[in-house]
Amino acid sequence: MIRIKSNAEVELIRESALLVSATLAELASLLKPGVTTSMLDRRAEEFINDNKAVPSFKNYRGYPFATCISVNDAVVHGFPNNKELKEGDLISIDVGVYKNGFHGDSAYTFGLSPVAELHQLLMKVTRESLLLGIEKAVSGNRVGDISFAIQDFAERKYKFGVVRELVGHGLGKQLHEDPQVPNYGKKGSGPKLKDNMVIAIEPMINLGTKDVIYDADGWTVRTKDAAFSAHYEHTVCIKRGKADILSSFDKIILAEANNAHLLSNY
Numbered sequence: 001m002i003r004i005k006s007n008a009e010v011e012l013i014r015e016s017a018l019l020v021s022a023t024l025a026e027l028a029s030l031l032k033p034g035v036t037t038s039m040l041d042r043r044a045e046e047f048i049n050d051n052k053a054v055p056s057f058k059n060y061r062g063y064p065f066a067t068c069i070s071v072n073d074a075v076v077h078g079f080p081n082n083k084e085l086k087e088g089d090l091i092s093i094d095v096g097v098y099k100n101g102f103h104g105d106s107a108y109t110f111g112l113s114p115v116a117e118l119h120q121l122l123m124k125v126t127r128e129s130l131l132l133g134i135e136k137a138v139s140g141n142r143v144g145d146i147s148f149a150i151q152d153f154a155e156r157k158y159k160f161g162v163v164r165e166l167v168g169h170g171l172g173k174q175l176h177e178d179p180q181v182p183n184y185g186k187k188g189s190g191p192k193l194k195d196n197m198v199i200a201i202e203p204m205i206n207l208g209t210k211d212v213i214y215d216a217d218g219w220t221v222r223t224k225d226a227a228f229s230a231h232y233e234h235t236v237c238i239k240r241g242k243a244d245i246l247s248s249f250d251k252i253i254l255a256e257a258n259n260a261h262l263l264s265n266y
Contacts, residue, residue, distance in 0.1 A: 002177070002178045002194075003172055003177055003197075004196050004197060005197070005198055005237070007196070009172065010198065010237050010246070012099075012100045012102045013103070013172060013246055014237075015099060015102075015104075016053065016097045016099045016100070016102050016103055016104030017104030017105070017106060017247035018104070019048065019051055019053055019104060020095045020097045020104045020106040020235075021106055021250075022047075024095055024107075024251075025251035025254070025255040026044070026047050027040050027043065027067075028110060028252055028255035028262065029258070030043060031085070031110055031112065031262055032085070032112070032259070033087055033112060034085065036080075036081065036082050036084055037071065037078070037083070037085070038080045038081055038082050040080065041066050044066050044067045048097055052099065053098060054097075054099075055095070056103050056175050057095075063219060064079075065079060067093060067094065067095050069092070069093050070091075070092040070221075071085070071089055071091050072090055072228050073223045073226045073228055073229060074220055074221065075092075075166070075206065075212055075221040075223060075231065076092070076166055076204055076221050076231055077219040077221050078220050079217055079219060079220055088111075088112060088114065088115060088116065088119075089111070090111050090115070090228050090230060091110045092108070092109040094107035095107070096175055098175075101173060102173060103172065103173075103175045104246065104247060105175070105235050106247040108232055109230040110256070110263075111262065111263035112262065113260075114263075121158075122205065122228060122229075123230045125160060125205060126203055126205040126232050127232050128153065129203045130201060130232045130233070130234060132150060132153050133146045133147075133183075133201045133203065134234060134236055134245060135149065135243075136149045137236050138238065138240060139193055139194055139238055139239065139241075140192070140193065141193045142187075142188055142191065142192050143180075143182075143185070143189070143190030143193065144185040144190040145187055145188065146181060147181065147185030148184075148185055148187045150184070151183060154203065155184070160205050160207060161206035161207070161211070161223070161227075162205060162210055163183065163212060164210060165212055166204055166212075167181055167182040168181030168183070168201045168233070170200075171199070171235065178191075181199050181200070181201055181202075183202075183203045183204065183205075194238060195239060195240060196238065197237070197238040198236070199235075199238070200233055200234070200236070201233065201234055201236055202232070202234075203231070205229065205230055205231075206228075208227030209224050209225045211223070233247075234246075235247045
């Protein structure tokens with residue numbers, strides 16, 4: 001069942017989503033060669049707890065960490081570990097926060113400079129596909145309009161692989177609610193979008209094949225051909241005319257610009 005939020009509930013979701021954004025900005029300030037994703041995960045949990053919230057992901061269906069940190073050919077749900085990051089790595093960090101009874105969810109892909117030109121293009125296309133999807137997240141459209149916009153841009157125009165097995169979703173009191181929001185599909189298909197529906201739109205785009213495999217941990221998703229992947233996500237409220245983006249990349253972009261080790265995405 002799709003749950004329509006009240007205006008007050010939307011503002012509580014915004015508060016959680018903006019805390020996710022602040023957490024991602026905090027991690028952006030720490031990224032450099034030699035840092036481990038385990039250290040980043042610990043810092044994220046501390047930061048979230050210091051802001052009187054809890055990580056949405058930790059212990060969710062048995063997931064053991066506060067964040068999902070997926071490096072290079074890992075698409076999503078990567079386990080933080082003690083392997084040191086290095087120049088040229090793409091690091092996709094997905095964070096969820098639960099505060100005041102509601103979840104926020106956002107993800108961002110960082111590049112440790114120098115980043116290969118083709119990988120820079122992958123990041124750019126994935127970001128832009130997210131924005132194109134958000135443009136269609138308005139009352140009266142259907143979920144398939146979001147899905148088509150993402151797939152048409154990334155797959156038809158750039159021939160990148162759009163992951164099928166993992167999708168965006170509704171969120172609110174639960175981390176995952178209806179409707180599912182695939183990153184591929186047909187215009188005019190799927191549930192109708194209505195005012196104050198809240199969804200997470202999150203294109204996962206691969207440089208090569210769309211096909212994925214799972215690590216032995218049962219969580220980490222990788223590209224089948226070991227090509228790099230990128231992942232960006234916003235929490236979005238459906239409105240008439242123009243979607244209301246409840247999360248924000250502004251602080252993250254500023255943190256990137258102030259970190260000499262990071263490729264500036266904008």
